[in-house]
Amino acid sequence: MIQLNYRDARPIYEQVKDGLRHLVVTGALQAGDKLPSVRALASSLAINPNTIQRAYEALEREGYLYTVAGKGSFASPQADVNAARREGLLKQFDASAAELLFLGMTAEELARRLEEAAGHRTAREERGQ
Template sequence: MFELDVRSRKPIYEQLTDKIKEMILYSILQPDEQLPSVRTLSAQLTVNPNTIQKAYRELEREGYIYSRAGKGSFVSPAQQGMNAAKRAEVREELLRLMAEAVYLGFTAAEIGELFKLALEKKGEGDQT
């Protein structure tokens, strides 16, 4: 499914949440698609099951996946009014990063390009 960098300063469970989130954002994982079970992924990545569970718990807390005991973990359908709090959070982070971009000389055009690219990346995975 993907690789981990065990000697990164970034915790393993965080690398996991980031990569799975990315696959959801880019529609590589479709809504209601089942994720590998905690134990399966644990074995594949040779990582402790608790670490996988921690990542899944975090993804569920953020609303990206949902889990059902006995059934498995699944990608959440992107809800329309998805969490005003989360939108505000992303807005905040975007503003911070844009400030850095401005400082580095990024232009409005370049930013627009990036947004278009993100749109495309999402589109690629949809209904194919």
């Protein structure tokens, strides 16, 4: 499910958060899918449950997860993803695109990359992943 890299400079909770976000974004976790309990995931990754709880709380604030008291945490529908997160990603995209253009990439090459990314997403959706 999630791979931790202890040589990574990022804190463990960030790695867990990024790993879970990736599973939601790629469709490996569909809207409504139940996530492992904090204790179960902490046990399987051999880390402190507080670390998992911190990652779950951050993802809930970002809109990727929702929690039902007594039931657990679940992947949110795509429409529920926080607008602020989307805006932040668009700012990163704009900055990256501007730098790539500065480094000599053409607008057509960027457009092609974007179309390829959209094509990969469409292919995953058609396969039901």
